[in-house]
Amino acid sequence: MSKKYWSYILIFAALCFIISCAVKPKKEPITKTVTIFYTGDLNLNNIGRITTLIKRERMRNPGLFIINGKIFSEDPISTLYRGEAEITILNSAGIDAIVLTPDFLRFGFKRAQELINQGDFFFLGANLYQTDKLRALAHEYFIKDLAKTKISILGILSENADF
Numbered sequence: 001m002s003k004k005y006w007s008y009i010l011i012f013a014a015l016c017f018i019i020s021c022a023v024k025p026k027k028e029p030i031t032k033t034v035t036i037f038y039t040g041d042l043n044l045n046n047i048g049r050i051t052t053l054i055k056r057e058r059m060r061n062p063g064l065f066i067i068n069g070k071i072f073s074e075d076p077i078s079t080l081y082r083g084e085a086e087i088t089i090l091n092s093a094g095i096d097a098i099v100l101t102p103d104f105l106r107f108g109f110k111r112a113q114e115l116i117n118q119g120d121f122f123f124l125g126a127n128l129y130q131t132d133k134l135r136a137l138a139h140e141y142f143i144k145d146l147a148k149t150k151i152s153i154l155g156i157l158s159e160n161a162d163f
Helices: 003-022 044-060 076-081 084-093 109-118
Strands: 035-040 063-068 097-099 122-124 141-146 149-154
Touching (some): 063 141, 076 084, 084 109, 122 149
Parallel strands (some): 063 097
16 A cells, blocks of 8 residues: 555544544533422411422422511411411421511511521521611521522512511
């Protein structure tokens, strides 16, 4: 075989090598399913059904359970225990966070802080401050690692919320 023939084979081999190095195989996208349960103005009479649904779904996919809105009822038990009954129920329900609303201040700032200390979940209120202490009543945000993905939830009280 001639030198010219070997030159062509060498050039062809070099081109194949260069092309094979330059072409990267496509990676399949990673699909993750995270379920976020979000409710406003929770009626605690339905918490049993909601908790069952959430626990069932969390066995299939990781998830968050967030409440935004009114949690205290007008029932005598809510007034008698000043919110403690609701916090106890929500602790057993396995919620992740509550975004505070003016309703949460129904029993005053001091009682709100006591209820926050009793909760096994995050209380969110990035812009909810006691004016005399200039410190936030609750957490501004929380971060949870679900399915090896960090998810951050920020809780902000609406500017036009009535107190």
